[in-house]
Amino acid sequence: MEKKLLPRRALRLWQLRAAAATFLTGILIAVLLSDCVFWYWLAMGLAGAGFLFFFCVYYPLKRIKFSYFLYCEQLVVDCGVFYSRRRVIPLGNVQYLTILRTPDMLPFGLASVIVHSVGSSLYLPCLLKEEAEQLQQLCARQQNCD
Amino acid sequence: MPQQRTHFISLFQMIWRFLFLLIFPAARGFLTALTGGNVSEWLDGAWKDILIIAAILILAFAQWWNLRYRWDSSGLSLRRGVLFQRRLFIPAQQIITMSLTRPFYLKPVGGVVLRVDTWAGAGSTTDIALTLPRRAALAILANRQRHLQQADFSPREYHPKGLYIACLAAILSSSFAGVIFFATFISQTGSLLGQEFADRITGTFEQITRAIAWGIPPATVAVAYLIVFGWLYSFARNLIRHKNFVVRRWKHELLIESGVITNRSYSIRLDQINYIDIRQSLVTKLLGLYSVFVNAVGYGKEKNDISAMIPANPWPRLQRHLHFLLPEFVSSPRQVKPNPGSIFRFLLDPLIPTVSIPVVGWVMAMLFPSWADFTYSIVWMAMVPCLWFLSVRLLDYLSSGIGRQGDIFTLRYSRGNQLHTVILPKSRISQVILRQSPIQAFDRRCDVLIDSLSEQKTRHHLRNLDIAQVMELFDCNETAVVPQLGRHKPLISPTEFLHPFPHYLRRWGPFGKKQNKKTGG
Structure with a gap:
């Protein structure tokens, strides 16, 4: 199986989520701190900085550094943002897979996958829906072979 | 039946x-x-x-x-409930550990607690626990053993010496449990036997403390004695728990028995043992003693359970016993180990309290001069576990690493105050995580976190190992997917920082350098 990367749509979705969260935080700050000018601007500044950090640094790095592939009957996932992680799960011990789709993923055609193994689990965020289903089928086929 | x-x-x-x-x-x-x-x-x-x-x-x-049960060769069936009746059946093949516990309060009435554990169910509680008449419980255990034993296999039995049992009890003892017991005992005495009796106990303790303080502040001595007596209490409990310890190996079963006041028997399916853990504390490391613990579903699960298999033994004798009881688990020498420059990675955690506590103590003594003696004595006492931890991490640095022989991995690492040597079959690995921090990226090292199969999350953490060697050892160096790269660059490039793992693909053989030297390569 060739290496799979996260689609650009996943980044757009995360950035959209960051924008929505910052917008809601901004409204909350405006409602709660409008009387205290100093705290209002401080909170707004922090929220803006947080948004920029996630929008421009965290999510792009997260997308670029994420990849997964099947190798030697193992599912290998490279991930992490500042720390790099390679997670290896032997497919023989995988119990089942969950495909998770939140309402905001539907228009982007994305799906997250949770791989449940004995004693551990693994989360693969925002894959293409077809790739998620393909992964589920591959794992099921592997289980049947065992 | x-x-x-x-x-x-x-x-x-x-x-x-x-x-x-x-x-x-x-x-x-x-x-x-x-x-x-x-x-x-x-x-x-x-x-x-x-x-x-x-x-x-x-x-x-x-x-x-x-509440009724039935045991036959196919498994255990259970019926319970009055209005809402529930029936469940556990196939005999799925039972990993079956244990009998005979506490002292059930002995007069001939009762035994039978516990059955499978992969299913919560990780912290037993799947089924029934209080049965002794004869019935023994018949169930004997029936299970008949299916797991085979006539062509002569059973092996191991009785450890009393001295080694005492060493194991010492390893397992902690002051914390004892201190909690004494604190509860003293606080509850007042409510049970009256305040006067509680005051008398406290007064006697105070008098003894003052009498043998020898110039040290009495409060410090009181804390020290509480820790010492707490440890002694914990030691006595562990000694009684592990008295009469016997291990019997049959073809497909490991039977472990122990106890005087409360008798315990555990029957474990051999093919379901997840890993064995050879542990050492700082003291046993200095004495050259090792203890072996077994990790299997249902074994060592409850608070007062036994989890050991071989009590403290010197390494040659331990190898002999291990080969005698479990020849399937063979340890291998270190093939991947931390580089000399990674010592700081090991010592950083203990160095923080070791340096900060004296500084805080000195500042406190400056601020409150009347409390200086007490503050310094507390600092000295606090330094003992810090230095202890520092020594353990130093030994960990010298001994940690991974070895592989066939499909059996040997992981050497430390957790808390103990050094572990875990012998783990490949089939029992649930997940391997190679974690590289930005600092580790500069010398191409990583921490290895291995989750083993278990009802609860069980993680083994090895620090600062060469990433290329680890990837080859765990067969995750996708050489078939990405072409191999040559020698390392002196500094990491942005591409390498973003995609570190494919950059570390290079040929590596265990002890390759030594072989090359011998062959002149």
């Missing part, structure tokens, strides 16, 4: 479940007293209390009457 009922003593356990109903009689008495009622008024309504007590007894009896 017909369905049978559990031991009648379990009726009392059922009563315990319904005792919450006594809140109604208690509330009635309380309300009568609040509304100014007298004893005769309360007695007028006593029939209600009697009804509730009768309901408790009837409910408990009905539950006990309807």
